Amino acid sequence: MEKNKKGLLALLGLGAGVFAWWKYKNMSQDQKDALKAKVTKTGDKIKDTVADVEGTITEKYDELKKAAKKQADTYTN
Numbered sequence: 001m002e003k004n005k006k007g008l009l010a011l012l013g014l015g016a017g018v019f020a021w022w023k024y025k026n027m028s029q030d031q032k033d034a035l036k037a038k039v040t041k042t043g044d045k046i047k048d049t050v051a052d053v054e055g056t057i058t059e060k061y062d063e064l065k066k067a068a069k070k071q072a073d074t075y076t077n
Contacts, residue, residue, distance in 0.1 A: 024032070 024035075027035070
């Protein structure tokens with residue numbers, strides 16, 4: 001039964017991919033340009049979000065590192 005579900009999902013995914021390709025091929029050039037701009041804008045937003053998250057994680061890591069060092073120094077002295 002599990003094998004049938006995976007096969008059905010694969011078939012649905014393939015069908016969705018073919019439909020998207022067909023839809024893209026039948027778009028006007030203006031629609032293609034608008035879609036490309038939207039994809040580019042979304043990609044830029046994702047990059048910015050990743051950079052923000054990376055910066056936040058780095059800051060938190062440095063804070064924890066300093067706190068751990070301070071705590072370790074307290075115990076060693």
